[in-house]
Amino acid sequence: MRTLTSMALAIGVLGASVALAGDLESGIPVGKRVPAFQVVKCGGADDGVKEGQQLCYR
Numbered sequence: 001m002r003t004l005t006s007m008a009l010a011i012g013v014l015g016a017s018v019a020l021a022g023d024l025e026s027g028i029p030v031g032k033r034v035p036a037f038q039v040v041k042c043g044g045a046d047d048g049v050k051e052g053q054q055l056c057y058r
Helices: 002-021
Strands: 038-039 054-057
Touching: none
Parallel strands: none
Antiparallel strands: 038 054
């Protein structure tokens, strides 16, 4: 009985948090500039950049 009560409570809390969260917005809005960001090359084109090298994209 205790397990059933705990499970029902967990489902209720999860449902309430989803309801309060609203619409999920992620990523950069359309029309906004993308800021510079750091990446590490792990493969791809033969562009003279060694794998494992850290790069700054602008």
